[in-house]
Amino acid sequence: MPLTVTDIDFVRDLVVKQSGNILRTGQSDLIESRLAPIAKNAGLANVEQLIAELKRSRSPRLSDQVAQAVTVNETSFFRDVHPFNALRSRIIPDIMKENAARRDLKIWCAASSSGQEPYTLAMVIREHFPTLSDWNVRILATDISEKMLDKCRSGQYSQLEVNRGLPARNLVRFFDRSGSVWTTKQELQNLIDFQKLNLTTAWPLTTQFDVIFIRNVLIYFDQKTKAEILSRALRLLRPNGYLFIGSAETVIGLGLPLEREEIDGTICYRHANR
Amino acid sequence: MNALIIDDSRAMRRILKQIVTGLGFDVLEAGNGQEGLDVLFASDDIGLVLVDWNMPEMNGLEFVEAVRAKPEFERLALVMVTTESEPARMARALMAGVDEFVMKPFTPDILVEKLNLIGVKACVAS
Numbered sequence: 001m002p003l004t005v006t007d008i009d010f011v012r013d014l015v016v017k018q019s020g021n022i023l024r025t026g027q028s029d030l031i032e033s034r035l036a037p038i039a040k041n042a043g044l045a046n047v048e049q050l051i052a053e054l055k056r057s058r059s060p061r062l063s064d065q066v067a068q069a070v071t072v073n074e075t076s077f078f079r080d081v082h083p084f085n086a087l088r089s090r091i092i093p094d095i096m097k098e099n100a101a102r103r104d105l106k107i108w109c110a111a112s113s114s115g116q117e118p119y120t121l122a123m124v125i126r127e128h129f130p131t132l133s134d135w136n137v138r139i140l141a142t143d144i145s146e147k148m149l150d151k152c153r154s155g156q157y158s159q160l161e162v163n164r165g166l167p168a169r170n171l172v173r174f175f176d177r178s179g180s181v182w183t184t185k186q187e188l189q190n191l192i193d194f195q196k197l198n199l200t201t202a203w204p205l206t207t208q209f210d211v212i213f214i215r216n217v218l219i220y221f222d223q224k225t226k227a228e229i230l231s232r233a234l235r236l237l238r239p240n241g242y243l244f245i246g247s248a249e250t251v252i253g254l255g256l257p258l259e260r261e262e263i264d265g266t267i268c269y270r271h272a273n274r
Numbered sequence: 275m276n277a278l279i280i281d282d283s284r285a286m287r288r289i290l291k292q293i294v295t296g297l298g299f300d301v302l303e304a305g306n307g308q309e310g311l312d313v314l315f316a317s318d319d320i321g322l323v324l325v326d327w328n329m330p331e332m333n334g335l336e337f338v339e340a341v342r343a344k345p346e347f348e349r350l351a352l353v354m355v356t357t358e359s360e361p362a363r364m365a366r367a368l369m370a371g372v373d374e375f376v377m378k379p380f381t382p383d384i385l386v387e388k389l390n391l392i393g394v395k396a397c398v399a400s
Contacts, residue, residue, distance in 0.1 A: 081391070159359065159377055163384045167391055168375035172365045180359075 003028050007051045011035070011066065014054065018067035019144055019198060023220075034069040038062070068145040075216070077116045077123075077166035080247050082266035084120060087211070088128050089264050091242050095210045096132070098240055104136040108209045110199060110233065111217035112141035115152030115192075116161070121213075122188040123170050140207065142197035149194050155184035199229050208238045216246035227254040234258070234271065243269040276319050278302045280310035280337065281326040281355070286378075290324050290355065293382045297389070307332030311340055320350070322394055324376075327356035327367070335367055342371035351394050355380070 003011075011031050012023045023031070032047050039050035042062065054062055078084055095105055105125075109118045118141035125132055143149050162171055162182045175182040197203060199217065212233050218226045230243075230251065237243055243258070245251065247266070251258055257272040277299035279290045284305075291301045302317065304310040306329040314320055323341070327334040334354055341347045354367055355376045364375055373392045376385050389395075 076387070078391075160379075160384075163377050163380055165387050165391070168364060168372070169368055171375075172361045172368065175361070177359065177361055 003032055003047065003051075007048065010051055010055065011070070014063055015067050015070055018063055019200060023070060031070055035066060038065050038069055068147065075113045075116045076164035077120050077162070077170075079116065079120075079165060080215075080266075081165075082247070082264060083213070083215075083244050083268070084124050086263040086266045086268065087121070088124055091211065091263065091268075092125070092129055092132075095240075096129070099135075099210070103134070104138075105132065106138050106140070106207055106209045106238075107211045108140045108142070108205075108207075108213065108236070110142055110197070110212060110214040112143045112148070112152055112194075113145075114148050114157075114161075115141060115155070116157075116165075117141075117213060117215070118152065118192045119155070119174075119184050119188055122184075122191045123174050125191065126174070126187060127170070137191055138207075139192045140195060140205075140209075141192050142195045144196070144198050146196060149196060152192070152194050153189075155189050157182050157184075200225060203232060203236075205236060207236065209236055209241060210238050211242045211244070212237055213244045215244055216249070218245055218249045223253065227256065230254060230256055230258075237271065239271060239274050241270070245269070275321045276300045276302055276317060277322040277324065278304065278310060278313055278317075278320050279324050280304045280307065280329070280334070281324075282306055282329040283326070286326070286355075290385075293385050294322070294324070296382075297386070306330055307334060307337030307340075310337050314341065314347070322351045322353070322389070324353050324355050327354055327358045335370060338367065338370045338372055351389075351392055353388060353392070355385070 008028050008031060015023055035047045035050055039047050042050060044050050044053060054066065099105060107121055109121065112118050118139045121139050125137060141152055159180045159182065162175065174185050174188055176185060214233060221229065233243065234256065251269065258269040259272040261268055261270055277294045279287050279301055281287045282305050287303050295301055299322065302313050302320065304313050308331045310325065325334045325337055334356065338352055341350065341352065352372050353374045353376060354372050355378065357378045358364065359377050374388045376388050
C-alpha cells in the first residue's frame with residue numbers, strides 16, 4: 001500500500017529537523033525504498049509501521065537513520081569534470097607557490113557521499129603533482145551518513161560505479177580488482193580522513209582549508225540554511241582559498257562576501273576583499 | 275561524421291548504434307577487427323570507433339595496434355566496449371592506443387560520459 005500524504009509529510013518534516021534537507025515532492029517511492037531496510041532492521045513489518053513507531057517514540061536513533069537514508073547520494077568519479085581540471089591547471093600550482101614554506105595542502109569535501117569526490121581529488125593530486133609526495137596533503141571527507149562514510153573508508157566500488165566518469169588510465173593505476181569489486185589503492189586512502197558531520201549542526205572543525213568543495217548538497221537546503229552553511233565554510237577557508245559549489249547551484253541572493261572567479265570553464269568563489 | 279561499431283554480437287551493435295545515432299553520428303558496422311579495418315580504410319569520415327575486444331578473426335587489441343600503426347589515424351577516437359576487466363590487459367590496450375574503456379554491462383549514460391571524457395561531442399548528422 002502506498003504511503004499516505006500525512007506519512008510523507010511526517011518524514012519530510014523529520015528530515016528537515018534532523019538534517020536540514022528538504023525533500024522534493026514526488027519522492028514517495030524513494031522514501032519507501034530507502035526506509036524499508038530500516039523498518040526491517042527495527043523488527044517492524046513495513047514502512048507504515050516504522051513511521052507509526054517514529055511518531056510514537058520519537059526515537060533519536062531511528063530518526064537519525066531515516067534522515068541519513070533519504071539523503072540523496074548520487075555521484076560519480078570526476079563528476080562535472082571542470083573543477084578538477086581547474087585544480088590541475090591553476091589552483092593547485094598556485095597553492096603550491098603560496099604554501100611553499102609550510103608545505104601543506106588542505107582540502108575539504110563537505111558532502112562526500114560515497115567517496116567518489118575525495119578519491120577523485122586524491123587521484124588528481126597523485127597523478128599530476130608528484131612533488132607533493134613529501135608535503136602534508138590532507139583531504140577531509142565528511143558526510144551525514146555513517147553508512148556512506150563506511151563505504152568511503154572501504155574504498156570499494158562496483159564495476160558500474162567505476163565505469164562512470166572514471167578515466168580508464170586512472171582505474172588501472174589507482175584501483176585493485178577482485179572479481180567485480182574495485183578497491184582504491186592505499187596511496188589514495190592515505191590522503192583522506194573521514195568524519196561524520198551534519199552541515200546544519202555544530203562543526204567540530206578548526207582546520208583552515210585551501211579548497212572547499214560543497215557541491216550538489218546546497219540544493220536541499222532553504223536560503224537561510226544555505227547562507228549559514230556557506231558563511232561558516234568561509235570562516236574555514238584560507239584567505240587565498242577556493243570554494244566550489246555545484247554547477248547548478250548559486251550564491252545569488254545570499255549576501256555573502258564572495259568573489260566569483262572563472263577558471264578553466266568552471267566557476268569558483270573566493271573571499272571578497274582578500 | 276561517422277562512427278564505426280565493431281562487435282561480433284549483432285545485438286550489441288544494435289544497442290551501440292542506437293546510442294551513437296542519438297548523438298548525431300552516422301553509423302558503419304563490422305563484425306570483427308579485420309572487417310573493421312576494411313571499413314575504416316575505405317571511409318574518409320570516421321571520427322569515432324567503438325570496438326569489442328574478444329572477436330573471431332582479428333580481436334580488438336590487434337585492430338587497435340593495426341590502426342595506431344598508421345600515422346593518419348593517430349587522432350582517431352578509439353573506445354573499447356568490452357567484458358574485459360583485467361587491469362593488466364586494460365593497461366596493455368591503453369599502451370596500444372585505446373583512448374577509453376567501457377566495461378559491459380553499461381548504460382547509455384556511461385558511454386556518453388566516457389565519450390565526453392575524451393572530447394567526443396555530439397555532432398549534427400550529415
